[in-house]
Amino acid sequence: MEAHLAGRVHLSIEEPEALGTAGGVGNLRHWIDGRPTLTINADAWHDADLAVFVGGWDGERVRVLIASEEFGPRARIVASLVPWSEVEALDATRPTGLYEVSWRPAHDAGRLDVVRHAGRFFDCGTPAGYLAANLAASDGRSVIGPGAFVDGDVDECVVWPGAVVRPGEHLHRAIRAHEHMTVLVRNGDG
Numbered sequence: 001m002e003a004h005l006a007g008r009v010h011l012s013i014e015e016p017e018a019l020g021t022a023g024g025v026g027n028l029r030h031w032i033d034g035r036p037t038l039t040i041n042a043d044a045w046h047d048a049d050l051a052v053f054v055g056g057w058d059g060e061r062v063r064v065l066i067a068s069e070e071f072g073p074r075a076r077i078v079a080s081l082v083p084w085s086e087v088e089a090l091d092a093t094r095p096t097g098l099y100e101v102s103w104r105p106a107h108d109a110g111r112l113d114v115v116r117h118a119g120r121f122f123d124c125g126t127p128a129g130y131l132a133a134n135l136a137a138s139d140g141r142s143v144i145g146p147g148a149f150v151d152g153d154v155d156e157c158v159v160w161p162g163a164v165v166r167p168g169e170h171l172h173r174a175i176r177a178h179e180h181m182t183v184l185v186r187n188g189d190g
Contacts, residue, residue: 026090067121
């Protein structure tokens with residue numbers, strides 16, 4: 001990942017352990033240098049218009065975009081806007097989440113704007129969510145990566161770049177990562 005991203009984005013390497021979103025943003029305070037932040041979950045796919053979400057923000061209050069009915073610890077967070085005053089206070093020495101150290105305290109103090117996203121949202125942290133997001137993005141068609149070789153049948157699948165589906169194979173609701181790894185996703189898997 002580091003080699004792929006080097007020179008394209010500012011990297012913050014969290015070692016020996018991941019710092020969570022709040023710790024990770026706190027770890028970037030010197031680079032952020034007085035600016036507010038827009039955070040998004042890298043393992044989620046959605047069709048939210050983030051320009052609309054950012055538009056009209058006062059720059060002072062914390063704002064979250066949720067794909068849930070209510071804000072809370074289990075809310076499906078699409079994105080958040082965190083003013084510099086909140087970023088500056090984040091602890092980069094221990095793993096923490098933004099819910100615990102920013103969003104919930106702002107909610108409790110009446111300083112949180114909650115915006116609801118009624119569109120599509122998928123948590124790609126599970127094989128079922130990853131498959132569902134790919135199928136949603138492709139209007140239900142199987143997604144075949146560059147350099148993949150498909151000589152069998154695929155139905156509602158994701159075939160990663162370079163992977164092979166051999167003649168006579170029939171994959172349904174599966175993720176083919178490479179020749180030794182296929183993940184079958186059944187209805188109800190989460």
